[in-house]
Amino acid sequence: MAxxxxxxxxxxxxxxxxxxxxxxxxxxxxFSTLTLNPQPLHIDFEFAKSTEFGKPLVNSIFTLGLMIxxxxxxxxxxxxxxxxxxxxxxxxxxxxxxxTIRARTTVxxxxxxxxxxxxxxxxxxxxxxxxxGEVVAxxxxxxxxxxxxxx
Numbered sequence: 001m002a003x004x005x006x007x008x009x010x011x012x013x014x015x016x017x018x019x020x021x022x023x024x025x026x027x028x029x030x031f032s033t034l035t036l037n038p039q040p041l042h043i044d045f046e047f048a049k050s051t052e053f054g055k056p057l058v059n060s061i062f063t064l065g066l067m068i069x070x071x072x073x074x075x076x077x078x079x080x081x082x083x084x085x086x087x088x089x090x091x092x093x094x095x096x097x098x099x100t101i102r103a104r105t106t107v108x109x110x111x112x113x114x115x116x117x118x119x120x121x122x123x124x125x126x127x128x129x130x131x132x133g134e135v136v137a138x139x140x141x142x143x144x145x146x147x148x149x150x151x
Contacts, residue, residue, distance in 0.1 A: 003072070003079035006110070006120035006145035013107040017070050022100045023058050031062040058095035060137070067128035067137045070103040076143055081119060084142040093134045100131040108140065118147040 032042040040047035041057050048056040064086075095101065109123035122145050128137040 003075055003077035004145075005079050005148040006112075006122065007148055009107050009110045009122050009145070011107055011110055015071065015074050015105040017074055017103040017105065019070050019073065020100055020102045021066060021070065023062075023066070023095060023097060025056075025097045027062060028056060028058045028097060032059045035059075035061065037061075053094060053096075055096060058097065058099070060091045060095075063091065063095050063101070063128065063137045064089060064139060066101055067103050067126050067139065068141065070101070070128075071105045071124070071126055075105060075124065076145065079146050081116075081144040081146060084121065084144055086139050086141045088138065088140045090138045091136060092138065093130070093136045095130065095136050099136070101128050101136065103128050113144065116144070120145055120147065 029043050032039065037059060039059075041051060041053075042059045043056065045056060048054070104127045106125045106127075107122060108125050109121075111121050113119045113121060122143050124141045124143065126137075126139045126141060127135055130136050
């Protein structure tokens with residue numbers, strides 16, 4: 001499904017995103033090394049064994065990116081000008097290799113742009129859950145959205 005135009009969003013709208021993804025060891029190690037994050041909690045199994053978790057944690061920035069990426073197809077694909085910012089980012093539970101992540105989006109606010117006629121700002125609340133239904137990531141994201149062409 002393509003993204004929605006600004007005028008198709010309304011406050012309180014909820015998207016239960018259909019796509020899910022199981023996080024792999026490769027995802028975590030590759031992402032951590034590509035982003036120059038040498039945190040042994042993500043990439044060193046022996047180190048991670050000595051922590052309270054007993055195994056590597058998935059890099060939280062990977063989790064954030066995955067959560068937002070899962071929402072794009074049904075919200076902003078081809079209809080956004082760009083992200084304006086992300087706030088209230090939290091990771092209530094850790095993600096581990098083998099966890100399957102799902103995403104839900106709630107529209108928190110919709111307002112026309114004061115400086116860009118025909119465009120508007122949509123504030124999304126994204127939440128990711130694991131296979132047990134535990135919330136593993138939360139983020140508010142503001143996006144500048146295009147209005148429907150000719151609308």
